[in-house]
Amino acid sequence: MSRYRLWFWGCFVLFFAGLAVASQLALALVAEADEVGPSMTQLGQLSIEQLENVEITSVAKRPQPLSQAAAAVFVITAEDIRRSGATSLPEVLRLAPNLEVARINAFTYTISARGFNSPESSNKLLVLIDGRSVYSPLGGTIFWQGIDVPLADIERIEVISGPGGTLYGANAVNGVVNIITKSSxxxxxxxxxxxxxxxxxxxxxxxxxxxxxxxxxxxxxKAFHRDDTDPVSALDMTQDSFSGAQAGFRLDGGVGRETFTVQGDLFGNRVKDSYEKLWGGDMLARWGHAFDDGSSLSVQAYWDKSDRDAVLLQDRLQTYDLQAQHTFSLGASQQIVWGGEFRVWREALFSQSPFHFLNPSATLTLGNAFAQDDIALSENLKLTVGTKAEYNSYSGLDVLPNVRVAWEPRKDTLFWAAISRAVRTPSRIDRELIAPGILIAAPHFGSEQLTAFEAGYRGEILSKVSLSVSGYYNDYNDLRSDQYAVPDIFPVQLQNHLNAKTYGVEVWGTYSPADWWRLRAGFNSFQRSLSLDPQATDLTETQTAGQDPPYQAQLRSEMNFGSDWELDLDLRNVAHVKTPALVSFVPQIYRTVAVTPSYTEADARVGWRFASGLELSLDGINLLHSRHLEFNDPSSYPPRSIQRSVFVTLKAAL
Amino acid sequence: MLRRWRTGIVIFAAITAFSAFTPAMSAGVALDREIKGTFLYKFAPFVTWPDSAFAAPNAPLVICILGDPGLADSLQGAIAGQHDGNRPLVIRAVSRASADCQVLYVPGQDASSAAAAMAAAKGRPVLTVTDLPVDAAGHGVICFVIDQGHVRFDIDNAAAAENGLTLSSKLLGLARVVITKGALP
Structure with missing residues (x-):
């Protein structure tokens, strides 16, 4: 029992006491009004535009039909998040069957779509929070320990597996996680x-x-605390308990045809004993204008500061970004969106280890322009063609085109197919990292390239069954490899000599046996083959390829008992992760050793609305085993086991 | 560290206490119903009724709700004392379509009762509002839809013209879909 826990229980008691007083006062004030009276009075203060933005969080509502996008999109709704019992953003992302989510320790995760998952290699997924990119130019990854969004504020999360380069730009190679918060x-x-x-x-x-x-x-x-996870090795004496606090605001408004949003956040997070400290803030402004002819223009600017102190390194990052897009119709059958973006990353990395940058500071710039046209070829056949040209100050110009076809032979049945090109641009580590006698800089390290082929089906088979199936074949070139600058003599250099072909299937669906019961299932499989360019080697033995389970499966049950009780069960299985086989001189025995054993885990949640606006829930997480390992790569973080836990939440909406 | 938590508790306690004096929103499952009810009188400034719709220049604007007296009661509470221009707003719970309504809302998915009410209001200066899709039989001039977790609406502008109503371009702009003449099934 840490002192933090004591404080939290103290808060709990305070909370109940405060609530009792508050509800008495509130009841006295609104006693004469009908039960829904106060709410409608407050709704009445909203403008008609604002009314349209109010989100309905009705338990009885079925999930909304997906947009007609010709892509593998899984949408996590606010209701899904509430029922998941998740307490952090990465835990919420486990709901998406098209993501790989592996918890490394108490404070961080590694997350990817369609392979390449590890803290080192998961550099092909873009994460946006209300249009603000949190992709780090340092190593091309996401520092999940420095990213938090209040879960109750999220309207939906669109998880797109597959390339999104044309609309989202470079580094949207394997997927895009688009987090959209509610309008205020x-x-x-x-x-x-x-x-x-x-x-x-x-x-x-x-x-x-x-x-x-x-x-x-x-x-x-908001504030949180997470306890230590269990060390796997007896020699691992680190404590990784993690706490933090965050505050923020959002302002939304509109006058006539103008709409605007201004939002900002401040946060500070800390791993025990300052093993890692993160702090920063962000501010975003968006302005939208609707023209008489139905077209619309939106302009957005943001600033983001994200600082991190870890053992032997200090990372300082500021991002400035400006973007605009215009959407309009051309004739009756074409919908065009076009726009551009300019971004500046100012980063400084100070290292006390042999691995460092010759010049700690760097300014990276990025600029792009894009256009995409949705063409209705006939009533039920839609063609999408688009391209983006993106310039970055490291590797110059990349062109990111895509072609998509969607065929909707009848309502609630959509077949789609797409061919796209995406790139992962060089990170600072790829280009600039040096270590005397070990590693030299790679000023010519170029973009990693992908050509992706995808197809899928989405629809309702019977009135109570919905299904999404997508398959992909990805052809990667110029992935990162490590090789001797001069044959067989240290130092080594990062180069672009690894190639990969990956393929897989993602399936998910829902089935409602009764009004009060919904079942959901998800599955994905992943296969790959790796090859090196002639005469090339990869000394790190496919570290770039990541650690991916060949399949994952999940099953969820959501039950309502009356309008007050909910029971949710979740079962998931992640297959064992093997070292990717590449170099023939690695003995067979090492190739098939499971890096991370397979695991099956279950969560359960009971929710009880015991009074108007008051909800109590009990969550059991990872119930099947006292501890399990999700990720094992001692080169990045000491391996830690994740424990079983139980959690009680009291929520009050007044 | 300890100080951070303590600060959190103080803020938390302050906000909890503050909330007691604030009329706040209940998190009931009927939020869509409340939003639809609120829309009913928010539409009024964007609709022009013919003079024949009212007995006098300052006669009240009557919003009728068919078959949901609970909603009518709550709405009456919410709009007490409000006006549309110089017309006081009046909410009336009705059990069948009445000629005295300027706005008639028929909640629910029952097409036959909606169709009967629409038939009674047809050609009269009544802004009819339903929960039925704009391509379904018995739909009103304004049709509420739940879209991506929001209450949105579609407009049948041909039906509006038939009832002698003029809808402002702003209202048409806010609609998800606007059907004009000829597009009806």
Whole structure:
């Protein structure tokens, strides 16, 4: 029992006491009004545009039909997040059957789509929070320990597996995670939640209000603590317990045909004993204009600061980004979107280890222009063609085209296919990292290239069954390899001599046996073959290829008992991860050793709405085993086991 | 570290106490119903009724809700004392279509009762609103739809013209789909 836990239980008692007083006062104030009265009075303060933005979080509502996108898209809704019992963003992403999510320790994760998953190699996934990219130019990865979004504020997360280069730019190679938060019009009033359990505790308070007929706002504070995970090795003495706090706001408004959003956040997170410390903030402004002819223009600017102190290194990053896009119709059958973006990354990395940058500071710039046309060839056949030209100050110009076809022979049945090109641009580590006698800089390291072929089906087979199936064949060239600059003599240099072909299938579906019961299932398989250019070697033995299970499966059951009780069960299986086989001189025995054993885990949640606006839930996470390992790569982080845990949450909406 | 938590608790307690004095939103499952109810009077400034629709220049604007007295009650509470221009807003719970309504909302998916009400209102200066899709029989001038977790609406502008109503371009711009004459099945 740490002192933090004591504080949290203290908070819990305070929370109940405060709530009791508050609800009495509130009841006295609204006693004469009908039960829904206060709500409708507040709704009445919203403008008609704001009303359209209010999100409905109705339990009875079925998930919305997916957009008619010709891509493998899985949408995580606000309701899915609420019912998942997840306490962090990466845990929420486990809901997407088209992602690989592996928890490394108490504070971080490695997440990828369609392979290449490891802290070193998961550099082909783009993550956007309300249009703000959190992709790090340092190593091309995502530092999940420095990314937090209040889960109750998320409207939906669109998880696209497959390339999204044409619309999202470079590094959207294997997928895009697009996190969209609710308009503040949909988060009016007070929401408070408090949770504590065997491994985690957290609290969250949000208040939203309206500025009469003009704008709405919300502000929040949150804090969390996660306990240590279990070391796998007896020699691992590190403690990785993780805590942090974050605060932020969002303002949305509109006058006539203009709409605007301004939002910002501040955070500070810390791993025990300052093993890793992260802090920073962001500010984003977006302006939209709707023209009389139905076309629309949006302009967005953001600033993001993300600093990190780890053992022997200090990383300072600031991002400035400006982008604009214009959407319009051409004739009756064409919908065109075009736009451009300019970004500046200013980074400084100070290292006290032999691995360092000759010049700690760098300014990277990026600029792009894109256009995409959706053409209705006939009533049920749609062709999408688009391309983006993107320039970056490291490797110059990349062209990222795609062609997509969607055929909807009848309502709720969509077949689609796509061919796209995407690139992963060089990171600072690829180009600049040096270590005397070991590694020399690679000023000519170029972009990693992908040509992707995909096809899929999405539809409702019977009235109660919906299904999505997608398959892909990815052809990668110029992936990162390590080789001697001069044959057989150190130092080595990073070069682009590894090639890969990957293929796989992603399937998910839902089935509702009854009004009160829904079943969901997801599965993905992944295969690959690797090859090197003639005369090339890869000394790190396919570290670039990542650690990917050949398949993953998940099953979820969501039950409602009356309008007050919910029972959710989740079962998932992740196959064992083997060392990728590449170089023939590695003995067979090492190639087939499981790096991470397969595991099966289950979660359960009971939710109870015991009074209007009050919800209590009990979560059991990783119930099947006292501990399990999800990721094992001692070169990046000491391997840690994730424990079973239970968690109680009280949520109040007033 | 300890200080950070303590600060969190103080903020938390302050907001909890503050909330007691704030009329706030209930997180009920009927939020879509409440939003639709609110839309009913928010439409009014964007609709022009013919003079024949009202007995006097300052006669009230009557919003009728068919078969949902609970919603009518809540809405009455929410709009107490409000006006559309110089017309006071009045909410009326009705059990069948009445000629005295300027707005008639028929909630629910029952096409036959909606069709009966639409037939009664047809050609009269009534803004009819339904939950039925704009391509279904018995749909109103304005048709609520749940789209991506939001309450949106489609507009049958031909039906509006038939009832002698003029909808502003702003309202048409806010609609998800606008059907004009000839597009009806």
């Amino acid at each position: 019009a949909g988060t009016q009033g007070l929401l408070a939640s408090m949770g504590a359990g065997s491994e985690d505790s957290g609290m969250y308070v949000r208040y939203g209000g309206a500025l009469q007929g003009f704008a709405t706002y919300r502000a929040y504070v």
